[in-house]
Amino acid sequence: MIEIRGLTKSFHKHKVLDHIDLTIQKGDVVAVIGSSGAGKSTLLRSINLLEVPDEGTIKIDELTVDITRRSKADVLELRKSTAMVFQQFNLFRQKTALENVMEGLIVVKKIPKEQACQIAAGQLARVGLSDKVHYYPKQLSGGQQQRVAIARALAMQPKILLFDEPTSALDPELVGEVLDTIKKAAEEGNTMLLVSHEMNFVRKVATRVLFLDQGVIVEDGTPNEVFSKPKSERTKQFLANYYRDQEPEFAI
Numbered sequence: 001m002i003e004i005r006g007l008t009k010s011f012h013k014h015k016v017l018d019h020i021d022l023t024i025q026k027g028d029v030v031a032v033i034g035s036s037g038a039g040k041s042t043l044l045r046s047i048n049l050l051e052v053p054d055e056g057t058i059k060i061d062e063l064t065v066d067i068t069r070r071s072k073a074d075v076l077e078l079r080k081s082t083a084m085v086f087q088q089f090n091l092f093r094q095k096t097a098l099e100n101v102m103e104g105l106i107v108v109k110k111i112p113k114e115q116a117c118q119i120a121a122g123q124l125a126r127v128g129l130s131d132k133v134h135y136y137p138k139q140l141s142g143g144q145q146q147r148v149a150i151a152r153a154l155a156m157q158p159k160i161l162l163f164d165e166p167t168s169a170l171d172p173e174l175v176g177e178v179l180d181t182i183k184k185a186a187e188e189g190n191t192m193l194l195v196s197h198e199m200n201f202v203r204k205v206a207t208r209v210l211f212l213d214q215g216v217i218v219e220d221g222t223p224n225e226v227f228s229k230p231k232s233e234r235t236k237q238f239l240a241n242y243y244r245d246q247e248p249e250f251a252i
């Protein structure tokens with residue numbers, strides 16, 4: 001279980017996260033939606049301390065980290081408990097798909113090379129890339145690169161997977177294969193926190209949806225509750241704008 005309490009972050013007096021409280025149960029697929037600048041990326045980045053919050057506590061199973069009193073060991077443990085998939089894939093360019101997936105297993109988890117290789121090959125097979133294990137990122141499509149990034153995250157067996165707009169850098173025809181990969185990982189019981197603008201996907205795959213507005217969670221419910229019966233005006237407005245901008249066949 002993941003418990004976040006009082007998570008707060010400001011950039012130059014601008015409060016980007018305002019005392020966020022959030023509990024995520026094992027197996028939950030929590031989608032975070034909200035306007036640009038709402039604090040979605042900052043929330044994800046604060047959970048693995050890529051961004052250091054000003055205050056708050058983050059509890060992941062038996063590990064409790066009070067931000068203001070964190071030790072180096074806490075930070076390392078927190079990073080080991082999480083894995084992030086970025087919009088821009090962030091693969092090592094000079095490493096093959098297989099080596100990209102092996103890296104964290106060897107360096108962070110201290111798994112022997114041969115075993116890491118086996119695990120990595122297995123994960124790449126699960127995301128449908130068995131035939132591309134020895135390819136370098138530049139030899140792969142954006143969708144394939146993102147699937148390598150997902151395989152790399154899954155290989156670490158994190159307590160929570162963090163996805164920050166994993167499909168928004170992709171050409172439209174490549175979005176589907178990445179969403180299918182995320183859906184499969186969700187169905188396999190992985191706990192996830194996902195920032196996405198793919199509302200149809202969020203509706204189908206998320207077990208819970210949060211609407212973040214100016215650093216505050218103003219809506220928290222099932223996809224049906226949030227999309228069909230939003231409570232706050234800001235959520236209603238956001239969804240109305242979103243669907244107005246969609247192609248007519250996707251509009252609700």
Ligand SMILES: Nc1ncnc2c1ncn2[C@@H]1O[C@H](COP(=O)(O)OP(=O)(O)OP(=O)(O)O)[C@@H](O)[C@H]1O
Nearest residue numbers: 011012014016034035036037038039040041042043
């Ligand atoms: N490193 C930083 N330094 C200063 N301000 C920052 C920094 N990172 C984020 N911000 C500011 O914090 C606010 C929230 O940013 P964040 O990236 O979390 O928004 P977001 O909801 O992910 O937006 P988007 O949908 O555009 O990705 C923005 O106003 C942004 O300018």
Ligand SMILES: [Mg+2]
Nearest residue numbers: 040041042164
């Ligand atoms: Mg963002």
